[in-house]
Amino acid sequence: MTGPRRRAKARALPMKAPLKAILTLMGLVIATLIAQAALADEKIIRSHGYSFFGELSYPADYPHFNYVNPDAPKGGEISIALSGSFDSMNPYTRKGRASALSTVMYESLLGEVLAGSGGLPADAYGEMYGLLAHTVEYPEDKSWVIFHMRPEARFSDGTPVTAHDVLFSHNLLLDEGLKSYADAVRQRIPNAEVIDDHTVKFHFADGISRRSLIDQVGSVPVWSKKWYEETGAKLDEARFEVSPGSGPYIIENVEPNRRVTFTRNPDYWGWDLPINKGRHNFDRIRLEYFADSTAAFEAFKAGEVTYRTESDPKKWATAYEFPALARGDVVKEEIPDGTPPNMTGIVFNLGSEVFKDKRVRQAVALGFNFDWTNKSLLYGLYAQQKSFSDGTHLEAEGLPEGDELEFLKSLGDVVPPDLLTTEPYVPHTSDPDRLTNRRNLRQALKLLQEAGWSVGDDGLLRDESGEQLKIDFLMNASAEPTDRAIAENFVSNLKQMGADAKLESVDSSQYTKRERDRDYDLVFDGYPSLLGTGTGLAQRFGSEAAEFSLFNPAGLASPLVDRIIEESLLTSSQAEEDMTIRALDRALRHEFFLIPDGFAPNYWVAYWDMYEHPAEQPPFALGSLDFWWVNAEKAEALKASGALR
Template sequence: MTPTRTSRRPVATTLTAPLRDQVKVIGLAALLALGGAVETLRAQETSDTAEMAEQEIITAHGISSFGDLKYGPDFTHFDYVNPDAPKGGFFTTWGFGSFDSMRPYILNGNGARSVGILYDTMLTGSADEPDALYGLLAESIEYPEDRSWIIFNIRPEARFHDGSPVTAADAEASYWALYNDGRPVYRLGIFRDVAGVEVLDERRIKFSFTEGAPVRDMPGTVGGLPIFPAAWLAENDFAEASMEPVPGSGPYVLSDLDEGRSITYSRVEDYWGADLPVNRGSNNFDEQRVEYFADSTAAFEGFKAGAYTFRSENSSRQWATGYDFPAIEAGHVVTETLIDGTPTGTQGWWFNLRRPQFQDPRVREAIGMMFNFEWSNRALFYDLYNRTDSFWENSYLQAEGMPTEEELAILEPLREHFPEEVFTEEAFSPVVSSAERLDRRTLRRATALMREAGYTIVDGKLVDADGEQFRLEILNDSPAFERIINPFIQNLERLGIEVVAPLIDNAQAQEREKNYDFDMTTRRYAMSLTPGTELVGIFGSSSANELDTANVMGLANEGVDALIELIAQAENRDELNVRVRALDRVLRSMHLWVPQFYSGQHFIAYRDVYERPETKPPFALGTGTWWWNEERAEELRAAGAL
């Protein structure tokens, strides 16, 4: 059932076609990237006057999931910015593959990168707090202690790029555009606990949440939605893929594009929100551009040639051996290693549990043993990486050792849904093999697991009861990743498995992932330090059979669903931490993926034309606070290096 509302616009009853997991939205990365499929309950709205009279209403400049805000109502800027940073210059980076749409919020098309800078949201996050949000479009918010609803009071000076004011009607129209015609993630996940949307007056809009739902993060969820003009939505088809973006009110506007090849955004000179505390010291470049390349090798060559100015390196080999070109020797390019203070991401090869051959967890565990990280780290990664084993790697949310009493209190009532190892063994970590080669002991253990699962070795082939060889395909659209996949394939072949991993283009890979047309695929999730209902979209049963959700593995487990709900309902950080560790422990026991590796650092290189604040924010790379050094740029121009 759909949430109640005051407008009369008809609501679409069905949505078809697949979706692609999407870009992050400022301040609410995980919440807006993922989704589930839990139906919302219809709630009857009460009189606002009567409702407010019965509750103590909080009026604030921001909100956080737990505890106090770091910045008070009179703060002038975030601590990690230079509030007097000059404006000017440009910032360019690269994108992978291609794009054919400037509308990333819908099913159709492959959305372009960085489109989010065209749009403002009611709230935006700080990069030195894990879950705090402050007013952007909203000059203040009102909500009761139980967070059963929230009212956004829109700033009177807020303007779209055409000069028209941003109103509550625009926010309401944006909500329904995303609900009706956006990716199913909105209807099935992000909005699952929205019970009602009501325009109170020109600059006030109220979102009510379903009674009994985990609402801790809901104010931030709805506060992070992009706002579009209602007038434009009334006259245009929001669901249509187009190279024309929906108009916005953000700090940048689209100024140029070469379809599939490059996008240029220009800073709005009279941007209405330039002097807001949340924006001071940010959005300093006159232009931001994204250059697209078919693969990372071509992109690196483009960087060396000066096609773009900033590169975050994701190849250890490239970082160890490639950064010795003339521009570095001449001092025109700077290389740095910065600490990454966030969970490093759950990167690995993910099984498609919809496939019959992956139903048995012993099969999945055996396949996982064939990735010899120790050899790869020495031979391929120059010992720059560590092995990933946790879904919250590089953070205090990672499960360790045997379950604690607090974890057991959560897990025991759900025991029937989990493997027994959750209760009797330490949190699962991948087997450690030899750095020289996959050792025979590991191969024997994997073979034994396959035998227990009903397979036998016949003439060197792993076959089932019908004599059919076990076969799997690994989806790959990156030439640079072949050197990592190929040794894994060789080890799988030693186990008797037939493996194929054809190199396909990015567009084809995206389409196949949308429709879950793969056996194994590489995926990386950036996990939050304050996870909540977004986990439904990655691990929830309700998202397992919806096309193009983040639940690529197709996990459907009632116990996991219950743990996710407990995490979303946590009332303090201690509760949250214990519940997340319990979930981490359970997920690791299920062998849903073959975890790969992480560094815990940012490897970056850039043309020496940028300056940045002395303080790097702990939860972001921070390039949004950098600024242009025109004097240095002139020197590079004179040297022909810019």
């Protein structure tokens, strides 16, 4: 055998055991040192709360939120009337209709689920504070997060709330929750793990925005893993028996389609936490269901229910003239609302063949006379929203310029040229004294003609094949009478255009199913206002889940909107984020998928004179179920006088 071959064979011989062990140990030591050096260079943030840019209004030793009354008395009851029906206490079911407040029992790592507060203080936007978790820990690049949980936390059945319950709840939503939610979360959060009984870690995908990731996992409601395993219950099924929660309220009584009562849990584990001081003050929250809004209002007048947030301007203007109010037993109050209005109104189903052409949508919108509606049906109490960030510094105005213009140009071909050369859409004006505005009607017919629809000798709109323009407006039978009147007058104008338009009123259960199935052309619905960026924007406005997302009733799927959301999620400063939100507002208004129907600038509330609230209202919440309270002396006086039972 020649020398080279002998040397090759010698290199293939096994290493002596002591030498191999030494080299292996040296490798481990070097790897450990490298890892420790990397960790030393990486700043780890530990905090009592979370905001994306790291700024928190409340320090770690905050005693309570500034706007609450920390000495608010506990006790009494608040009762509310609702219209319609319910056949489940599980809000995550895909069938049936769940009761209102059916998440009130649950908490999350960074806040409770009560009344939609999600752990956010009502005087600060984009901040979350620890509830089930006392500390949140994450690196500067936000590639992972660890939550350190409060070991004293307990479910209402007395069992501890652990990291295993958190991980179980996270996975349950992925396996049995909404598809749009699950698809989005799986892409962004590939792995989660329990470190110990009170420590849970979430890992985030590489190469994606860090927006809304910590917020997302921190706000998942936490259910009892033990209860689900013992009962075999499914998250997506309609049922009245639900997992015990860890929150301050528990279910006391349920009468399907009639009544739900929640009671304050005297053994609630978290009464002394700063986040809870001055909050959750009522002993009982009672929901009373009625067939329609008229019956619900009569129940309030009679004292069967004691609190009402009014949504019908006609009632607010004309119906609050009854003996209890005249006596001073009922308070009627307008409370400032510091949030921009949600963009609500008449939503186009963009999946309907008739509405695929934007010109048809624009023409149909010209049939809605807001000015007449506001004067004749809304008593002049509404204002018309024009923006998804109405009245804020995030509202798009004028032609794009400066950083916004450069940003839009950088997006390339997805930006239509007219977006850069026209001001953002604002609703048309109409004659407040005439339901049908001839100028708008002529403009609508011109748009329809451009889109291939023409009026025949019979006065009906048809396309080239002779098909008539048919429009189905779906409505909930238990809706406010004013909403019905608005819809009926709008449909009347569409008929004058030559459309075969009809208003289809169905009961609450059918309405819920058809809205989920997107079985309509038009529907009263809406979208939340734009206050900042986040991955939730993709569920609301993005193409990825447009076909099935319950949060996107129009089914909007726009490459332009998608790109703006993607870029917005990558912004690194508040100023840059704000600029992209203005661009998003501009783009959403350009896509034109909703007819704004107006909003009330203030909260309209009426209540029997035993409730009190802080003198200074926080800007981001009314808080009637959160930080209001009962004055026991006033309550007793009402009962002693016979005004209330």
